[in-house]
Amino acid sequence: MAEMKDIVLEYVREEYMEDEDEELNYDTPLISGGIVDSFSMVSLKRFLENKYNIQIPDEKATPEAFDTVNSIVALVQEYIK
């Protein structure tokens, strides 16, 4: 599943990072670190749902669950059958 991590990381970099040199790794805090605001999280959720053909219930799509690439991957894996 290393691959999924990198796909998510790449998406976050493309979609949210203003500055190419900014540090981003699997544990960088995205929401609490101010990289992704809770409003913009919607496009990330939609990306994951389309890419992996899953439905993440809104109540599971919390700022905590979306805070790092690692936690996002863990969440997505719960819904992949």
Add this chain to the structure above:
Amino acid sequence: MAYSDRVRGVFGSQLDEIREKGLFKQERFIHSAQAADIEVEFPSGADVRKVINICANNYLGLSSHPDVVKAAHEGLDSRGYGMSSVRFICGTQDIHRQLENKMTEFLGTEDTILFPSCMDANAGVFEAVLTSDDVMISDRLVHASIIDGMRLCSAQHDTFKHSNVEHLEKKLQLHADKRLKLVINDGVYSMDGDAARLDEIAELCEKYDAMLFVDDSHASGFIGKTGRGTHEKCGVMGKVDIITTTFGKALGGASGGCVSGRKEIVEMCRQKARPYLFSNTIAPVVVSGVLKVLDILSASTERRDKLEANTAYWRKGLTEAGFVLKEGDTPIVPVMLFNAKLAQDFSRDLYEEGIYAIGFFFPVVPNGQARIRTQISAGHEINHLDKALDAFRKVGKKHGILGLSKGEIIDKYGL
């Protein structure tokens, strides 16, 4: 009574947490009218001090202008104090409609509807106009009131990177299937003082059949050659479908806002926008003042020209003194300090020197981008600006940051 000690404790600990994070906000009491020179009591109970204000949105210096005050007095005498009704019952006077018509003319739109504030305009407009078949695509740095308004609307939402038209274009392609698309921007962004690239954005909207929304609260009255706003500056007058703006900043600074734009959209607001339907509109005394403001601005560009000259003088002075500024040409001039504690100390030291300016830091601006936000006014005279520059030099020297680059300030103080 059910306000038990336990309940009190719930709030108490939340407030303590805010204090511990250094985010506790405190008001400063001003004992004079709003102007370049004000008298301030801070902290509460301290002696009142005379200071120069460089943090008001009083861009045109009209907040206490004698002609505006006089017009407000006359309005109070002829139309009374309150309406005791919402607009559509018995809360609309001739002067309310007059102000709507004058704003339509001033902004170059089709029609206008007043709201109690621009916060209310932004809270009401999206829900009144869009449905779940539609999408709102907003710049990531739009004002909090727009974010709240979008939350109240059932349309889908998406965002694009700040002022990044390539990213916006991708989003417009992604949402090609929606019934209506609305692209949402601030005209001038209040934290950095940069203006939206409305010429390019308007072109994209035409290409992808999307409507264009601009909140021109920090632009109406002074941005553009005749002060009509960001759409004038960018050469797209008549191409912005929805403009919201406030009367609480340059346009007299009292209160009130409006939605101005396509006539069907304004009519939808009159039928459906909840802050319009369920809250009293702007008081007659304020309407009378704003009418005078628009007269002053339509007769001459003198005030916005003076503001432009003052802004250039201020930017040049700070740059020569060796400060790091955010690039731009609006009267919002952020002096970058990067470190939050430095910004707070700097603001306190400026106050000791008789200059009133506020430090901004996370979460109001991104982490590591703390600053003193200065705002220039046509109400400032050169001697105000010179005094303020002296104070900035003195405090800058004290903290040893004059002539330092961004990297050097960060090396010295950390982020």
